[in-house]
Amino acid sequence: MSQIKLSILDLPRELYLEVCSYLTVPDLTRTARLCRDHYLAVQQPLYTDIKIETHSKLIKLVETLTKTPTVSHISPQQRLRWFKLSNAELRGREIKYLKLVIGSISDPENATGAVLSRCVGVISRHSPAVKITLTLNGLSEQLMKQLQQFSLPNVSKVIVYASSAGNDTVISQHPSAFSFRNRLNTNDGMSSAARFWDLLFSDSTFTDLRSAFAATACASREGLPRSVAEAIDLAIQHHSSHDQFSRKMSEEDNGSLPFHGLRHMEEIIIAHNNYLDVASMQSLFGSTVIPQRLTKLEIVGCPQLHPIKDLTALSTLLSRALQLVKHFKLHLYRQPTSSWTDWETRYAERIEEHPEEHLCNIVRGLSKRLRSLDLALPFVCIAIFDRPFKERFVHPTGAALGTYPTVLFEPYNTLKQRLLAEGYDYRRVICMGNMCPPLRGWQEMIGCATQSESDKTSWEMMLVWEDQGSWHMPGGLTRYFEAEDVLTRPFVDDA
Numbered sequence: 001m002s003q004i005k006l007s008i009l010d011l012p013r014e015l016y017l018e019v020c021s022y023l024t025v026p027d028l029t030r031t032a033r034l035c036r037d038h039y040l041a042v043q044q045p046l047y048t049d050i051k052i053e054t055h056s057k058l059i060k061l062v063e064t065l066t067k068t069p070t071v072s073h074i075s076p077q078q079r080l081r082w083f084k085l086s087n088a089e090l091r092g093r094e095i096k097y098l099k100l101v102i103g104s105i106s107d108p109e110n111a112t113g114a115v116l117s118r119c120v121g122v123i124s125r126h127s128p129a130v131k132i133t134l135t136l137n138g139l140s141e142q143l144m145k146q147l148q149q150f151s152l153p154n155v156s157k158v159i160v161y162a163s164s165a166g167n168d169t170v171i172s173q174h175p176s177a178f179s180f181r182n183r184l185n186t187n188d189g190m191s192s193a194a195r196f197w198d199l200l201f202s203d204s205t206f207t208d209l210r211s212a213f214a215a216t217a218c219a220s221r222e223g224l225p226r227s228v229a230e231a232i233d234l235a236i237q238h239h240s241s242h243d244q245f246s247r248k249m250s251e252e253d254n255g256s257l258p259f260h261g262l263r264h265m266e267e268i269i270i271a272h273n274n275y276l277d278v279a280s281m282q283s284l285f286g287s288t289v290i291p292q293r294l295t296k297l298e299i300v301g302c303p304q305l306h307p308i309k310d311l312t313a314l315s316t317l318l319s320r321a322l323q324l325v326k327h328f329k330l331h332l333y334r335q336p337t338s339s340w341t342d343w344e345t346r347y348a349e350r351i352e353e354h355p356e357e358h359l360c361n362i363v364r365g366l367s368k369r370l371r372s373l374d375l376a377l378p379f380v381c382i383a384i385f386d387r388p389f390k391e392r393f394v395h396p397t398g399a400a401l402g403t404y405p406t407v408l409f410e411p412y413n414t415l416k417q418r419l420l421a422e423g424y425d426y427r428r429v430i431c432m433g434n435m436c437p438p439l440r441g442w443q444e445m446i447g448c449a450t451q452s453e454s455d456k457t458s459w460e461m462m463l464v465w466e467d468q469g470s471w472h473m474p475g476g477l478t479r480y481f482e483a484e485d486v487l488t489r490p491f492v493d494d495a
């Protein structure tokens with residue numbers, strides 16, 4: 001009896017690709033060396049999803065793509081198996097996803113803007129539908145200048161860690177050191193901050209950008225704060241070395257230049273970023289360019305924004321963002337200092353005179369359609385809630401009425417994702433300082449966060465100074481916890 005020899009090449013093409021999806025890149029390259037049928041067969045899985053972390057590998061990839069594969073014909077036997085596929089299809093090296101990391105610590109070579117643009121150009125001509133995620137670690141002023149000269153098509157997501165050492169000092173000493181109005185005339189005089197936003201959102205370099213993450217506090221992901229508590233510490237360090245409490249309330253700056261790239265943006269995360277000051281925020285979120293497609297906006301721990309001095313700009317941001325996005329996060333970590341009483345008085349006067357700038361009022365009016373809302377502010381109050389305060393039901397025996405929520409509080413770092421997946425809306429309010437004057441009373445806020453069973457919103461309330469925290473689910477028992485305990489938990493790694 002003759003023995004039947006089976007090879008994985010005998011599998012239908014779909015199954016073969018399925019098998020390949022479980023193999024690592026070294027496994028696939030080893031398979032390619034077996035014979036020319038295998039070589040051809042693994043081209044597609046090998047090139048679909050690529051991660052490149054060094055300059056030399058990027059050059060190698062581009063060189064490989066520009067060469068035609070060394071095997072020109074498929075064998076008659078293989079032709080019989082996968083008869084529906086043409087040679088070109090089998091040889092297809094179409095890249096669907098490319099993760100490109102520039103400036104990793106392990107890479108001694110730095111790509112210039114020209115090289116990067118040429119490589120991305122070759123890759124996108126070769127694979128016109130490729131989606132590129134570009135990570136720029138320690139983005140320097142020099143590389144920013146270079147990149148402004150070129151276009152990087154097909155980059156749909158950019159993750160930037162700009163090294164802003166030295167720049168933030170200049171900006172904080174001269175808060176109006178740059179004017180967006182003057183940029184047209186003096187391109188060379190552009191400040192680092194103006195250049196940074198121009199590079200990301202002008203639509204001239206990143207022409208296909210949909211998602212952006214922009215930080216300046218560190219040169220790579222490893223340097224980012226790992227929890228809210230670490231982020232607060234970072235903010236305190238920054239504020240003690242750059243105390244700007246003596247500055248006046250900022251006036252509205254209408255001289256912004258529109259960033260046309262914002263029109264295509266779907267996600268923007270600006271975290272620990274010294275370049276986001278009141279002028280750039282007005283230019284990004286207060287101009288005539290409305291980011292209609294934006295579904296997620298996060299502004300976290302940006303030390304140039306003053307929660308009270310820049311209240312006008314923040315209220316514009318909030319009222320615009322809440323009408324556009326589904327997921328919104330605004331974390332301002334400035335905490336009360338010795339000069340705080342002065343600011344508290346000014347804040348009280350301001351919101352009395354301009355109730356439309358009282359952020360709690362804006363949240364109450366506009367947050368209904370949001371899936372998730374995460375706020376850390378120096379002042380919050382009962383005005384956030386659209387329901388009246390009512391005393392919490394207490395049974396004559398002294399026990400609060402309610403049941404245990406069906407969603408578990410722990411593990412806390414995935415609570416938000418789990419709540420959203422279960423169809424709940426997510427709300428978190430972190431009070432860094434006090435209640436908005438003259439409305440006082442954390443207990444009243446807690447009472448408002450407790451809801452009837454018909455609601456579908458989870459509320460987490462935290463009062464940082466008092467180390468108090470509570471979690472309120474519709475019809476459920478309130479869970480009390482120490483704020484510090486959950487704020488020191490590490491963030492979920494979702495990048």
Ligand SMILES: [Zn+2]
Nearest residue numbers: 360380381436
């Ligand atoms: Zn308030």
